[in-house]
Amino acid sequence: MRFPDNYKVGKDDLTVLYYILLASLVGVIESAIPKPIPFLRLGAANIVIMHLIFNKRYKLALVTTLMKTAVASLLFGRIITPMFPMGMAGALFSYTVMLLFYRAGIFSVYGISMAGGIVHNVIQLLTLSFLLWTVPSMNLLSLAILLGLITGGVNALIYIRLKDKIFPDTPIP
Amino acid sequence: MPLGKWEPDQRLRAADLIFIILMVTIVLFMFYRGITADTGRYALVYFRNEHILKIDLSKNKYYTVKGALGDLRITVNDGKLRIIETECRDKICIHRGDIFRAGERIICVPNEILIRIDGKGEVDAISG
Numbered sequence: 368m369r370f371p372d373n374y375k376v377g378k379d380d381l382t383v384l385y386y387i388l389l390a391s392l393v394g395v396i397e398s399a400i401p402k403p404i405p406f407l408r409l410g411a412a413n414i415v416i417m418h419l420i421f422n423k424r425y426k427l428a429l430v431t432t433l434m435k436t437a438v439a440s441l442l443f444g445r446i447i448t449p450m451f452p453m454g455m456a457g458a459l460f461s462y463t464v465m466l467l468f469y470r471a472g473i474f475s476v477y478g479i480s481m482a483g484g485i486v487h488n489v490i491q492l493l494t495l496s497f498l499l500w501t502v503p504s505m506n507l508l509s510l511a512i513l514l515g516l517i518t519g520g521v522n523a524l525i526y527i528r529l530k531d532k533i534f535p536d537t538p539i540p
Numbered sequence: 541m542p543l544g545k546w547e548p549d550q551r552l553r554a555a556d557l558i559f560i561i562l563m564v565t566i567v568l569f570m571f572y573r574g575i576t577a578d579t580g581r582y583a584l585v586y587f588r589n590e591h592i593l594k595i596d597l598s599k600n601k602y603y604t605v606k607g608a609l610g611d612l613r614i615t616v617n618d619g620k621l622r623i624i625e626t627e628c629r630d631k632i633c634i635h636r637g638d639i640f641r642a643g644e645r646i647i648c649v650p651n652e653i654l655i656r657i658d659g660k661g662e663v664d665a666i667s668g
Binding site: 421423448449450469471472473474475476477478479481482485495499500501504505506507508509512513516527 | 546547548549550551552553554555556559560563564566567568570571573574575586589643644645647649650652654656
């Protein structure tokens, strides 16, 4: 396949690039903050994904979440470690569950965000267990769920408080 | 559901509360199961899914294990096992501290090392 000569960079391309860069930037800044326990990350890129899902741009949200994980893994040299499949699976399942919770129509921003956070952590842990061929310990699983619940709640709060400031009021082109 | 942008509620709804209560119950149950497990007598060390070392927790001793990045130094003291030295960046396995209850484990992802305390229940399950 060849890129057409008369191709003009349209608004859509810039939108995709903009959201991938925004999510990656948030993820990279977050990864740079040292953390005492592995799952204690806000996952603030989820705020961007939530914004896209609430605008019904599901495909854009999927591309953004996968590219964000790939960019962060490349930048921090994690792409050849088990951290990469862990993050990829976590991001994919978290997106799917947030989409399902949103489509269910009975959950508020809090419920959707918390579900995303919990699934992200738990799937990461399960992927790691699968790669190491074991069963995850109860303590780690409960920690993953608890931290997902808390960070999801904080993300929802940030989204509600700051969405008018972070995201432009005009619909995504 | 209307087409185009549709924002969910910004206040907690009944479904959210049910979801949160369910999750907290699961966490409390698993935490309770975790802290009431028996103390183990042996620790098993795995490298890339292969069992490479069995550590007797009743002897105070130092062990050195080769991981993907470099050596791991393991120490056993009073039936508790901990990692004291690794080559990795985050040192999460060191911060994990002591493990001694059945089923507890230390996983060093960059080194592809897994240390698991062997439990009474698990042995029973295997031996029938």
